[in-house]
Amino acid sequence: MNRKTTIILFLLISSGVFACINEYRTLLTGEVVHKERSSGLVWTRDIDTQKLKEISNHLLQSYERSDSIEYFSDYAATLIYLGEYQKAKKIYQEIEQKSPNLYTTASNLGTIYELINKPDTALAWIKKSVTLNPNSHGGSEWIHIKILEYKISKSDDFSTSILGLDFGDNPSPMNPHAYELRKLEEDIKHQLKERLTFIKPPNKIIGALYFDLGNIIAQTKDVQAAMESYHEAKKYGFESELLVQRIVTMQELANKAKPYKQQKQLIDFIKNHIVLLFSLVALTVFLLIVLFILFRKRRTV
Incomplete structure (x- = not known):
């Protein structure tokens, strides 16, 4: 194998390894877009x-x-x-x-x-x-303070955000107070990452943070990612009628992307089989040519 072939193969393989995975996702407006997959979960190492x-x-x-x-x-x-x-x-x-x-x-x-x-x-x-x-923890320690103040209050009321955030009471979250959503998302994720190492479900405070995160991500990313946050809120024991309502709403919006996904799957299936068919045809032609050449050589001898 020559140097040029080696470089080409490396580029082909590496492009597949590092390629971003794109999916059809639904925005809160109901628009279906093809974008890089986003997540509403916060990952932490064991x-x-x-x-x-x-x-x-x-x-x-x-x-x-x-x-x-x-x-x-x-x-x-x-x-x-x-x-x-x-x-x-x-x-x-x-x-x-x-x-x-x-x-x-x-x-x-x-x-x-x-x-x-x-x-x-x-x-x-x-x-x-x-x-x-x-500026510690990216300036997110205000959340830590809010959590401790909530614990000191010994309240068990989760009808409002323990962080004092308000995303309305509609089936879809809104931003009536013009929060800087990207910064809020970053702060909540930072604090969740710090806490999830020590805290396992059930924990309603973690659940409340995930509910706020879902309300934000629905507006900054897509409804599929928001549903991941909402379901994680449920897993940690957070319960509210608004949470149930928003999960239903997000699922209805997410269903709009299904036909696009199915259409893409069908197209990919056809493409893959066409490639396979052409490969088989090419291989068959190649073998026939080889056999023909061998047959000609035998006749010549």
């Missing part, structure tokens, strides 16, 4: 406990050799992921005494106190962390 323990031990050894607060802080962070909250809390309290007013200490202590169900203390530390670093 923790490899064994690997994390190895990293944790390595950080502890590094701290003992160097007496570096950075290593000590990172070691404590691994303990949070391993569920050793009290041990991690003691370390951060020690760090706070040695080097007060570090953003990482305040932020992680806030997380620990939330995880051990002390929202009042958690709120104080999270507010301090935001003061120390207003």
